Amino acid sequence: MNQAGLRRILLMLCCAVVVAGCATAPPGRSDNICLIFAEKADWFDDAARAERRWDIPIPVLMAIMYQESSFRAKAKPPRLRLFGVIPWKRPSTAYGYAQVKNETWDDYVEAEGGLFSDRDDFRDAIDFMAWYNRASVKELGLKPTDAYSLYLAYHDGRGGFRRGTWRSKGWLIETAKKVQTRANRYDTQLRGCRKSLESPWWWPF
Numbered sequence: 001m002n003q004a005g006l007r008r009i010l011l012m013l014c015c016a017v018v019v020a021g022c023a024t025a026p027p028g029r030s031d032n033i034c035l036i037f038a039e040k041a042d043w044f045d046d047a048a049r050a051e052r053r054w055d056i057p058i059p060v061l062m063a064i065m066y067q068e069s070s071f072r073a074k075a076k077p078p079r080l081r082l083f084g085v086i087p088w089k090r091p092s093t094a095y096g097y098a099q100v101k102n103e104t105w106d107d108y109v110e111a112e113g114g115l116f117s118d119r120d121d122f123r124d125a126i127d128f129m130a131w132y133n134r135a136s137v138k139e140l141g142l143k144p145t146d147a148y149s150l151y152l153a154y155h156d157g158r159g160g161f162r163r164g165t166w167r168s169k170g171w172l173i174e175t176a177k178k179v180q181t182r183a184n185r186y187d188t189q190l191r192g193c194r195k196s197l198e199s200p201w202w203w204p205f
Helices: 003-024 033-039 043-054 058-069 102-113 122-140 147-163 170-197
Strands: none
Touching: 033 043, 033 058, 033 170, 043 058, 043 122, 058 122, 058 147, 058 170, 102 122, 122 147, 147 170
16 A cells, blocks of 8 residues: 555544544533534434433433533543542443443343443433433323432432432432523523424434
8 A cells, every 4th residue: 555545544544533532522512502402413303302202301301411421421430439549449330421320221222222222322322311211200200391300310210219318318409409400491592492403394313
Protein backbone atom coordinates (compact mmCIF):
# COMPACT_ATOMS: atom_id res chain seq x y z
CA MET A 1 0.00 0.00 0.00
CA ASN A 2 1.37 3.41 -0.95
CA GLN A 3 1.64 6.35 1.45
CA ALA A 4 -1.40 8.14 0.02
CA GLY A 5 -3.57 5.10 0.60
CA LEU A 6 -2.24 4.70 4.14
CA ARG A 7 -2.95 8.36 4.90
CA ARG A 8 -6.54 7.96 3.68
CA ILE A 9 -7.09 4.95 5.95
CA LEU A 10 -5.60 6.76 8.95
CA LEU A 11 -7.79 9.79 8.24
CA MET A 12 -10.90 7.60 8.06
CA LEU A 13 -10.02 5.94 11.35
CA CYS A 14 -9.46 9.30 13.03
CA CYS A 15 -12.82 10.55 11.76
CA ALA A 16 -14.53 7.42 13.04
CA VAL A 17 -13.02 7.94 16.50
CA VAL A 18 -14.10 11.58 16.56
CA VAL A 19 -17.65 10.75 15.46
CA ALA A 20 -17.91 7.99 18.05
CA GLY A 21 -16.71 10.36 20.75
CA CYS A 22 -19.23 13.00 19.79
CA ALA A 23 -22.03 10.43 19.71
CA THR A 24 -21.46 9.37 23.31
CA ALA A 25 -20.53 12.74 24.85
CA PRO A 26 -23.24 14.22 27.11
CA PRO A 27 -25.13 17.25 25.76
CA GLY A 28 -23.56 20.63 26.35
CA ARG A 29 -26.73 22.16 27.87
CA SER A 30 -28.59 19.69 30.07
CA ASP A 31 -30.79 22.37 31.64
CA ASN A 32 -32.89 22.81 28.50
CA ILE A 33 -34.56 19.81 26.89
CA CYS A 34 -35.02 21.61 23.57
CA LEU A 35 -31.29 22.26 23.33
CA ILE A 36 -30.56 18.65 24.30
CA PHE A 37 -32.68 17.32 21.45
CA ALA A 38 -31.35 19.93 19.04
CA GLU A 39 -27.80 18.75 19.77
CA LYS A 40 -28.57 15.02 19.87
CA ALA A 41 -30.44 14.53 16.63
CA ASP A 42 -31.75 11.01 17.31
CA TRP A 43 -32.60 11.34 20.98
CA PHE A 44 -36.02 12.93 20.55
CA ASP A 45 -37.22 10.18 18.22
CA ASP A 46 -35.90 7.54 20.64
CA ALA A 47 -37.56 9.24 23.60
CA ALA A 48 -40.84 9.73 21.71
CA ARG A 49 -40.83 6.04 20.77
CA ALA A 50 -40.41 5.06 24.42
CA GLU A 51 -43.18 7.48 25.43
CA ARG A 52 -45.59 6.02 22.86
CA ARG A 53 -44.70 2.46 23.78
CA TRP A 54 -44.99 2.77 27.56
CA ASP A 55 -47.01 5.96 28.11
CA ILE A 56 -44.43 7.64 30.35
CA PRO A 57 -43.86 11.33 29.46
CA ILE A 58 -40.54 12.30 27.90
CA PRO A 59 -39.83 15.02 30.53
CA VAL A 60 -40.14 12.47 33.34
CA LEU A 61 -37.81 10.01 31.61
CA MET A 62 -35.23 12.66 30.80
CA ALA A 63 -35.31 14.13 34.31
CA ILE A 64 -34.68 10.72 35.87
CA MET A 65 -31.94 9.95 33.37
CA TYR A 66 -30.22 13.24 34.09
CA GLN A 67 -30.26 12.48 37.81
CA GLU A 68 -28.90 8.98 37.30
CA SER A 69 -26.09 9.60 34.82
CA SER A 70 -26.05 13.25 33.70
CA PHE A 71 -26.58 11.74 30.23
CA ARG A 72 -23.21 9.96 30.30
CA ALA A 73 -23.33 6.77 28.24
CA LYS A 74 -20.81 4.80 30.29
CA ALA A 75 -21.55 6.18 33.75
CA LYS A 76 -20.72 3.96 36.75
CA PRO A 77 -20.98 4.50 40.50
CA PRO A 78 -17.77 5.91 42.00
CA ARG A 79 -15.46 3.33 43.51
CA LEU A 80 -15.41 2.77 47.23
CA ARG A 81 -12.21 3.74 49.08
CA LEU A 82 -10.32 1.17 51.11
CA PHE A 83 -9.06 2.82 54.31
CA GLY A 84 -10.51 6.00 52.86
CA VAL A 85 -7.67 6.26 50.31
CA ILE A 86 -7.16 3.22 48.06
CA PRO A 87 -9.64 2.89 45.15
CA TRP A 88 -11.67 -0.28 45.71
CA LYS A 89 -14.62 -2.04 44.08
CA ARG A 90 -17.80 -0.25 43.00
CA PRO A 91 -20.85 -0.44 45.28
CA SER A 92 -23.07 -1.91 42.55
CA THR A 93 -23.15 -3.08 38.93
CA ALA A 94 -25.17 -0.03 37.84
CA TYR A 95 -24.05 1.14 34.40
CA GLY A 96 -25.00 3.37 31.50
CA TYR A 97 -27.44 6.18 30.88
CA ALA A 98 -30.08 4.66 33.16
CA GLN A 99 -27.69 3.28 35.82
CA VAL A 100 -29.21 -0.18 35.57
CA LYS A 101 -27.88 -3.09 37.60
CA ASN A 102 -26.98 -6.31 35.81
CA GLU A 103 -29.90 -8.35 37.13
CA THR A 104 -32.51 -5.68 36.37
CA TRP A 105 -31.16 -5.21 32.87
CA ASP A 106 -31.26 -8.96 32.30
CA ASP A 107 -34.95 -8.94 33.27
CA TYR A 108 -35.62 -6.20 30.73
CA VAL A 109 -33.67 -7.91 27.96
CA GLU A 110 -35.51 -11.17 28.56
CA ALA A 111 -38.91 -9.47 28.66
CA GLU A 112 -38.60 -6.72 26.06
CA GLY A 113 -35.19 -5.53 25.01
CA GLY A 114 -33.71 -8.20 22.82
CA LEU A 115 -30.26 -9.73 22.83
CA PHE A 116 -28.54 -6.75 21.22
CA SER A 117 -29.75 -4.09 23.68
CA ASP A 118 -27.01 -2.11 25.45
CA ARG A 119 -27.12 0.03 28.57
CA ASP A 120 -24.81 2.58 26.93
CA ASP A 121 -27.14 3.00 23.95
CA PHE A 122 -29.56 5.89 24.51
CA ARG A 123 -32.44 4.26 22.62
CA ASP A 124 -32.22 1.08 24.68
CA ALA A 125 -31.64 2.90 27.97
CA ILE A 126 -34.62 5.22 27.66
CA ASP A 127 -36.85 2.36 26.56
CA PHE A 128 -35.76 0.46 29.67
CA MET A 129 -36.57 3.45 31.88
CA ALA A 130 -40.02 3.79 30.34
CA TRP A 131 -40.61 0.04 30.75
CA TYR A 132 -39.55 0.11 34.40
CA ASN A 133 -41.59 3.20 35.23
CA ARG A 134 -44.67 1.80 33.47
CA ALA A 135 -44.46 -1.20 35.80
CA SER A 136 -44.22 1.18 38.77
CA VAL A 137 -47.31 3.02 37.57
CA LYS A 138 -49.27 -0.23 37.30
CA GLU A 139 -48.02 -1.97 40.44
CA LEU A 140 -47.86 1.01 42.78
CA GLY A 141 -50.77 3.05 41.46
CA LEU A 142 -48.58 6.04 40.62
CA LYS A 143 -49.31 8.70 38.04
CA PRO A 144 -47.08 8.76 34.93
CA THR A 145 -46.39 12.45 35.59
CA ASP A 146 -45.40 11.90 39.23
CA ALA A 147 -41.65 12.11 38.71
CA TYR A 148 -41.09 12.45 42.46
CA SER A 149 -42.62 9.09 43.38
CA LEU A 150 -41.41 7.35 40.23
CA TYR A 151 -37.85 8.34 41.05
CA LEU A 152 -38.16 7.01 44.59
CA ALA A 153 -39.41 3.70 43.19
CA TYR A 154 -36.66 3.73 40.58
CA HIS A 155 -33.94 4.32 43.14
CA ASP A 156 -35.13 2.05 45.96
CA GLY A 157 -37.01 -0.45 43.82
CA ARG A 158 -40.73 -1.06 43.90
CA GLY A 159 -40.42 -3.28 46.97
CA GLY A 160 -38.46 -0.58 48.77
CA PHE A 161 -41.05 2.01 47.79
CA ARG A 162 -43.84 -0.13 49.24
CA ARG A 163 -41.90 -0.63 52.46
CA GLY A 164 -41.12 3.09 52.66
CA THR A 165 -37.35 2.62 52.83
CA TRP A 166 -36.99 6.09 51.33
CA ARG A 167 -38.74 7.77 54.25
CA SER A 168 -35.59 7.66 56.39
CA LYS A 169 -33.40 9.00 53.58
CA GLY A 170 -33.63 12.75 53.67
CA TRP A 171 -31.08 13.11 50.91
CA LEU A 172 -33.12 10.86 48.61
CA ILE A 173 -36.32 12.78 49.27
CA GLU A 174 -34.54 16.04 48.38
CA THR A 175 -33.14 14.42 45.23
CA ALA A 176 -36.61 13.23 44.20
CA LYS A 177 -37.90 16.79 44.64
CA LYS A 178 -35.16 17.99 42.29
CA VAL A 179 -36.17 15.35 39.75
CA GLN A 180 -39.77 16.56 39.87
CA THR A 181 -38.67 20.18 39.48
CA ARG A 182 -36.52 19.28 36.48
CA ALA A 183 -39.33 17.22 34.94
CA ASN A 184 -41.69 20.20 35.30
CA ARG A 185 -39.15 22.50 33.66
CA TYR A 186 -38.48 20.03 30.85
CA ASP A 187 -42.24 19.71 30.28
CA THR A 188 -42.69 23.46 29.91
CA GLN A 189 -39.72 23.68 27.56
CA LEU A 190 -40.80 20.72 25.44
CA ARG A 191 -44.25 22.20 24.92
CA GLY A 192 -42.56 25.09 23.15
CA CYS A 193 -40.36 23.07 20.79
CA ARG A 194 -41.95 19.64 20.38
CA LYS A 195 -43.70 20.45 17.12
CA SER A 196 -40.42 21.44 15.49
CA LEU A 197 -38.75 18.23 16.72
CA GLU A 198 -41.37 15.78 15.54
CA SER A 199 -40.67 13.90 12.32
CA PRO A 200 -42.86 14.53 9.26
CA TRP A 201 -46.00 12.39 9.08
CA TRP A 202 -44.53 10.35 6.22
CA TRP A 203 -41.34 9.43 8.17
CA PRO A 204 -41.32 5.63 8.58
CA PHE A 205 -39.87 5.49 12.12
